[in-house]
Amino acid sequence: MTRRGFLAASAAFLAVTLTGAARSNAAGEKTLADVLRAGQSARLTDTEGTAVFGSVEVGSDSLAGLPQWTRVLAAMQAEEPAFDRCVASPVECGSPVLKNWRRIITSATSLGRRDKLAAVNDFFNRWPYKLDTEVYGLSEYWATPREFMTRSGDCEDYSIAKYFALRKLGFNKEEMRIVILMDEIRGIGHAVLAIYDDDDILILDSLSNLILSHSMYKHYVPQYSMNETTRWAHIGGFKKPSTQPYQGLAARN
Numbered sequence: 531m532t533r534r535g536f537l538a539a540s541a542a543f544l545a546v547t548l549t550g551a552a553r554s555n556a557a558g559e560k561t562l563a564d565v566l567r568a569g570q571s572a573r574l575t576d577t578e579g580t581a582v583f584g585s586v587e588v589g590s591d592s593l594a595g596l597p598q599w600t601r602v603l604a605a606m607q608a609e610e611p612a613f614d615r616c617v618a619s620p621v622e623c624g625s626p627v628l629k630n631w632r633r634i635i636t637s638a639t640s641l642g643r644r645d646k647l648a649a650v651n652d653f654f655n656r657w658p659y660k661l662d663t664e665v666y667g668l669s670e671y672w673a674t675p676r677e678f679m680t681r682s683g684d685c686e687d688y689s690i691a692k693y694f695a696l697r698k699l700g701f702n703k704e705e706m707r708i709v710i711l712m713d714e715i716r717g718i719g720h721a722v723l724a725i726y727d728d729d730d731i732l733i734l735d736s737l738s739n740l741i742l743s744h745s746m747y748k749h750y751v752p753q754y755s756m757n758e759t760t761r762w763a764h765i766g767g768f769k770k771p772s773t774q775p776y777q778g779l780a781a782r783n
Contacts, residue, residue, distance in 0.1 A: 582709055582724050582731050583744050583752045584768030589760050598672035599708075599756055602690055605674045613675075617698070627679045635698050646699050647725060647741055651734045654691045657682045659736065685721040686710070688736035692723045693757075701725070707755040707762070714749045724755065 579586035593600050615622040616632045623629045638649040660682045662671040673687040675694050689708045696706060705726045713720040723734040724744065731744040744750075745768070752764035 578766055578769045581752075581762075581764060582707070582755065583711065583747060583750050583764075585752050585764035585766050587755075587762045587764050589762045591760055593756065593759075593761055596756060596761060598670065598686075602672050602674050603758060605676075606694060609674060609676050613698075627676055630679050631675070631695075634695055638695075638699055643727070644741075646696065646701075647732065647734060648739075650692050650695045650699070651741060652739050654678075654688055654695070655736055655739055657688070659684060685736050689721045689723040689734070692734050696723075696725075703757040703759065707757050709752050709755040709764075711750045711752045714751060720750070722750070 578584045581587035593603075612622075612628065613631050616628040617635050620629075620632065623632050634650060634653045638646045641649060657678065661684055662668050665671070665673075665681045665683060671683075672690060673681070673683045675691040677683070678687040678691045686708065693706055693708055697703070707724045707726075708721060709724050710719065710721050712718075722736075725732040725734065732741050733744050733747060734741060748768050748770060751767040754764060755762045
């Protein structure tokens, strides 16, 4: 994801979420507007919570403001029957894409939960990273698993393919989210798949085959996340450790 595309998508999503939050506080729940007002006296990057990557989150059951994601969901409804037929019988796998899908689903079906995560992460991370401008001629495009396995793609596309593969392997939507974030080290937008596992949140990242706790990623600042039915806006993130300026030999004395 390019920085321009990340900022545009985040701004559009935040505008929709703020509007929805302002309208949905009849029951007195905390809204994103409340969080923002509470944080006006402090930098938002200093706001630490208990949600993914140490953020404070506000959810909504509306997917408005996520046109790329809703397009993927609609397309998957049309693509899934062919995927399912291929998994059920190899004679139904009439293309390399379907054969690849069957390979990962059938090979991981009998594995334990953590091994399924590793198998899916490793499998899709083999595809080469390609920018949306290179593949689709667009600044931002979220691909379905079929499109990704045909043409490859960028960080959101890895996360989407992993999401739907794990859904077929028994993970429910409440256990997973695609998280759109800012990578503060590289200075660009990025996307990962978050898995809610017992008392931890595990991260499947296209940049690594390692599956680590979200607490290990102090440089990831989440902006928004989603599954099939819910979207979340995120404020803040893990507090960065303060570093004292080097004082030379004087500090030793």
